Amino acid sequence: MFNKILIANRGEIACRVAATCRRLGIRTVAVYSDADADARHVAFCDEAVHIGGAAARDSYLRADHIIEVARATGAQAIHPGYGFLSENEGFAEACAAAGLVFIGPPASAIRAMGSKSAAKQLMETAAVPLVPGYHGEDQDPALLRREADRIGYPVLLKASAGGGGKGMRVVEAPEAFEAALASVKREALASFGDERVLVEKYLTRPRHIEIQVFADSQGHCVYLFERDCSVQRRHQKVLEEAPAPGMSEERRRAMGEAAVAAARAVGYVGAGTVEFIANQDGSFYFMEMNTRLQVEHPVTEMITGQDLVEWQLRVAAGEPLPLAQEQLRIDGHALEARIYAENPDKQFLPSTGTLRYLRTPAAVQFMRGGAVDGNPHGPAGVRIDAGVREGDTISPYYDPMIAKLIVWGRDRDEALARMRQALAAYQVVGLSTNVAFLQRLVACEAFAQADLDTGLIERNRAVLFPPAAPVGMEAIALAVAALQAREAAERRVDEADPHSPWVRAGAWRLNGDSHTDYLFGAADGELRARLQATAAGEWLRFDGRSEPFRAVAHDGSCTVVLGGRTLHGHYHLEDDAVHVFQAGRHVRLDIVDPLRHASAAEADGGKLAAPMPGRIIAVMVEAGKTIRKGDPLVVMEAMKMEHTLTAPADGVVGEVLYAVGDQVQDGAQLVTLAPAA
Structure with missing residues (x-):
């Protein structure tokens, strides 16, 4: 076994690999970029x-420099994690040439599977069933269009060297093919340095089921059962579970x-993971x-x-597989939710910023027979794999994942109940997250009943993307309790007179009732409470109640008795806002000082602003052009994905402020707009 390894990655996967190494007594070397100098994996x-x-190309993709660091620190092997250099055959070969063990498959296997088209040709020879499609080397756009027409729409365009949902588009009709092909090629070239694509028949209600395989250098190979990864947005996984619901033993074996x-x-x-698309018929x-290794492992x-x-x-060190196929068993059911910094209500646009406040559900070991199972990767009620802490920044340079929340139950129903409870305990302030969306997702009937396919989110949009609920009495009560707590904490005892009555100053008046007014700003507008x-005693008045x-x-914790109800919640106070968390809901209320509050807000003027830092890759309008709400105006590349920014309203383009290739910062005004005449 190794004494020291270098982890050529960052974030939660670097922490995850380091945790196992620590348990086995293996020392670890982290690498980090300028943006990650204070990151959790560096300290771990x-x-x-x-x-x-x-930028990744200046740090985590510098294969030669990473190998130099490994040799200089005395590491015997390099674990690549996932993403970055994990599937780079040249890096695997360079490790071997430098006398380092690459903790992954042989370069020849990476090469064989690195091209989706070549891999499918190989699988056809191995009698592995293939979806109808075109996987050839001829990339002439006219040929690709003819192949799509032959296969029949809808078709899926996919980067040949791709992964992680990047470089993929569903084409519903022939007239949309050219634009989709150009977009996929741009994204594939930016993400993988290879613009080749393949064309496949797009199955309308498929499930995405993958098999975890493991092989050693002695010729043994096993599968560790399946994972259902059907619940996806933009071809990227959102929820994963094992085993796959409704899987028969015969189909699992096949x-x-x-x-x-x-x-x-x-x-x-x-x-390794072999991914299959599965029809409802089996x-x-x-x-x-x-x-x-996969994110959802x-x-x-x-x-x-x-x-x-x-x-x-162990396999990289030359040892045989720890178990044979007949020794592997399935115990219970597990679910994983990916906690992302993103805004589901804006097409899952990534969010950047600082995690100013972060509270998570406690990791809970499952009790079996009155004793805690000592295996940290055996049955646990709740497990969190995270690469960030409170105070860390989600930057535009890397994937915006905050953590992976994993739960286990004796069966799927118990795992679902535990996931709902754990998501309700997740509290984040500082940037947008998908936590509320995940709560709706695991609670929706389709997911609860395991009616799964890759279109589940789109099929259930009405449930998953409801209108924003108004701020209720409960949230206002918790906010008032939080502000009372802050006011009490700000009072200071006069050391010369510790019994001063002003220490307990409140709303009491000698000859009558008194009141305190609170003015909050919310998406609903201004909210007044008294x-x-x-x-x-005290009475809370709000919205006619x-x-x-x-x-x-x-x-940060509060208990409020409101009428005949007792509410328990949490809060986080900032200078200008109070965040309350209750029953799984997060409500932000801006604290408005009536003495400083302007009587009318200043109009912002028509403009299109960058929602995050990125690079302009296409501009579809020019000054003077009349536009309709929803028209595409600018395409940005950020976090290795393309984001099309559309017109917020009907109008006329005033000025285009940036050109293709320009780098822009979060909030930068890209286009000025004027109302239509």
Whole structure:
């Protein structure tokens, strides 16, 4: 076994690999960019070395520099994690040439599976079922269009060297083909340095089921069952679970054996995932093989009780697989939710900023027979794999994942209940997140009943993207309790007179009732509340209602008795806002000082602003052009994805302020707009 390894990655996967190494007594070396100098993975590893600028190409993709660092620090092996260099055959070969073990498959296997088109030709030879499509080398756009017409619409355009949902478009009709092809090629070239694409028949209600395979250098290969990753947005996974609901033993065996056949066909060694697209009738087709550990590997660990990173380390060190196929068992059900910094109400646009406040559900070990299972990757009620802490920044340079929330239950219903409870306890302030969306997703009937396919989110848009609910009495009561707590904490005891009555100054008056008015700003507009102090106690008045009010709040937690109800919640106070969390809902209320509040807001003027830092890659309008609401105006590239910015209203373009190739900052005005005449 190794004594020291270098982890050529960042974030939660670097922390995840380091955790297993720590348990096994293996020292770890972290690498970090300018943007990650204070990152969690840097502090988590035994050593850390700076490797370059914030952009991945200047740091985490510098293969030669990473190998130099590994040799200089005495590392014997390099774990690439996922993304970055994990599926780079040249990096695997360079590691071997430098006398370092690449903790992953042989370069030949990466090469064989690196091109989706070549991989499908290989799988056809290995008798692995394939979805109808074109996987050839001829990339003439006219030929690709003819192949799409032959296959029949809808078709899926996919980057041949792609992964992670990048470089993919569904084309519904022939007239949309050219624009979609151009977009996929741009995104593929930017993300993978290879603009080749393949064309496949797009199945209308498919499930995305993948098989975890593992092989050693002695010729053994097993499958560790399946994961259902059907719930996706923009072809990227949102929820994963294991085992797949409704999977028969016969179908599980057939898919597992097909996955093993795929791995054997390329002489595979290490951890890999064979991804299949599955019809509702049980038929399945090979999509691709990911020659690395997957983001969603924890759900497999939870149901098998195996640490897949430990398996990777042992196999890379030349040891045989820890278990044979007949020794592997499924225990219970696991779900994983990806907590992202993004805004689901704006097409899941990534969000950047600082995690000013972060509270998560406590990790809970499952009690079996009155004792806690000591295996950290065996059954646990709640597990969180995170690469960030409170105070860290989600930057535009890398994937906006905050954490992976994983839960286990004896069956799917118990796992679902635990996931709902855990999501309700997730509290984030500082940037937009998908937590509320995930709560609606796991609660919606389609997911609860396991009516799964890759279009689940689109099919349930009305439930998953409801209109914003108005701020209710409960949120106002918690906000008032939080402000009372702050006011009490700001009072200071006069050391010369510790019994001064002013220490307990409040709303009490000698000859009558008194009140305190609160003015909040919210999406609903201005909200006014009044706390009335009477001889019989306090009353909270809001939105035409008046209820008895009593509150105890301290250090972010509060209990409010409102009428005959007792509410428990949490709060986070900032100078200009109070955030309240109750029953899984997060409400931000701006604190408005009536003495400073302007009587009317200043009009902002018509403009189109950048929602995040990025690069302009297309401008579709010019000054003087008349536009309609929803017309595409500018295309930005940020976080390796294309984002089309559309007209917020009908009008006329005044001025285009940036050109193709320009870098822009968050909030930069891109286009000025004037109302239509």
